[in-house]
Amino acid sequence: MNFDALISEFGQHTVDGLSKGAIYALVALGYTLVYGVLRLINFAHSEVFMVGTFAVLFVWTQVPFEGIPSPGQAVVLLLLALVAATLASGGTALAIERIAYRPLRKKNAPPLIFLITAIGVSLILVEIFGQLLPDLLGRALPELFGRPRQLVGMPTIIEQKDLFTIGHVTVNNIQVIVVVSALVMMALLDWFINKTRYGRGVRAVAQNPETAALMGVNQERVIMLIFVLGGVMAGAAAVLWGIRAGFTLNSVGFVLGLKAFTAAVLGGIGNLRGALLGGLFLGLVEVYGATLFSTQWEDVIAFVVLIVVLMFRPTGLLGESLGRARA
Template identity: 60%
Template sequence: MNFDELFGNFPTLTITGLEQGAIYALVALGYTLVYGVLRLINFAHSEVFMVGTFTALWTWEALGYNQNSSAPAFGPLIVAVLAGLAVAMVASASTAVVVELVAYRPLRRRNAPPLAFLITAIGASFVLSESFGIGTERAPFGMPDLIPQKPVFTLFGAEVTNLQLLILGVTLIMMIGLDQFVNRSRLGRGIRAVAQDPDTAALMGVNKNRVILLVFVLGGLMAGVAALLWDVRFGFTKFNVGFLIGLKAFAAAVLGGIGNLRGALLGGLLLGVVENYASGLFGGDWKDFTGFVLLIVLLMFRPTGLLGESLGRARA
């Protein structure tokens, strides 16, 4: 145990942890939304994220950027990032919708047992990642260095970079937007109603299938944002990039209380930070185990998560 490493770099570990945690949180939103409404772990969500990372890369390649091109000027940079973002969000959301329509909806129509949904979910996940794996020959792909990292200011001895500010800022904006949408808008009320009681909601005139589709779209959009941030920050993608992120994001969602939007944000940030402390304490090799161990311990002692489970607020 390396306490010097942990306490010596405490501020740096915290800020980089928050940065990673923000990406987990955005992916965790997808798990939480779907779980809140359908009570289903959408295993294919990690692949929804993966599709986003690839489509953003392809957009940039189409715009003429590659791994060796130098960082663009401000104007073209904004265009490139926004184009990548738009494409990634649309691609991720469409992937999520396709999975819902092709795999889950037929099962709901047949009143299949929960086990069938889970099996289909994992099947869909592997179909997506394998088709990308075969299509890309399982190679990792580097990203154009659109926004070079540079420190902006120093906080408690930790350098805060422009990327960290961007990632945290975007995550907070998306989070607040989604939270307001679900809690204030008419469609959001539908989501909460179906989450509380699907049958009663249907009797009250809520179109259940449309709400479920909307939930997949929202989760996909958030995963698309997460994919773009991942591309900009970590600079590579691979057909199986979604697996670990998905596992951690799910752990984050359970940590905050699955079905709870604010819980997903809290859980994501917390997991990112704890993960970094653990890697400081035990060495980088152990970083990826943290989320998993945390998940098991949490399920033992507080399975409802930190903030409790509630997409529809009051629920038995």
């Protein structure tokens, strides 16, 4: 164990962990929204994120610019990527709900069937982006699909620069953009769920769908809304992933989706603020663990911590369901 490395660079590792965990938290919101309303683990949500990364790559490779963009160009490219990614991810999430889950709900299928369907949809999307689209569009869009099933690098939109130093901790612009953007997106979602009429409908259906229906809440619209909202958060995470990690491939969502689901469970799945806490906590645990042991143990450490937390607190760190959330 390398305690000296952890202690000497503790502040720097904390900043790195928070920027990593912020992306987990955004993706975790999709899991927690769907579970909070439908009690469904939507494992296809990881591929919703993956679709968003390809939308980001499409914008950044098709919009012409030379070298590293100027600050004004970078803002435009980020906004275009955000619009494209949220539309792509939100649309994918809605399509999954309408095509795969809605027929099962009408037939009152048991939870196991929903779980198997989610895994099946996830594999289908991985294969579509891994083989089908490269076969169909590989020549027309070589920047996106010219290397099927292989890692594809994204253009550098923002050059990493150190912003300020506090003691031995240096914070760069990428870390600030990722953490601040994620916190703003999560704050907006929390406000929407807790303060708006549509958000009250979501909480009503999550708490008691039968009573909500008697009060005039359209359950189908609420379900569509939560899938779209989860997709929008995944699309925003895809943009931040493009800035921070700078690559994508058809299976990019697999491990990250598992980490995001772990974050949702750690914070208390079904709880929006729990997803935030769980994501940030998981990011810190991974970075600290990788420093103590090695990066090869990073994934193992994350899931061991999940097991330990659930042994002592099965409902997660916050444990409050979406239907009982308070503003």
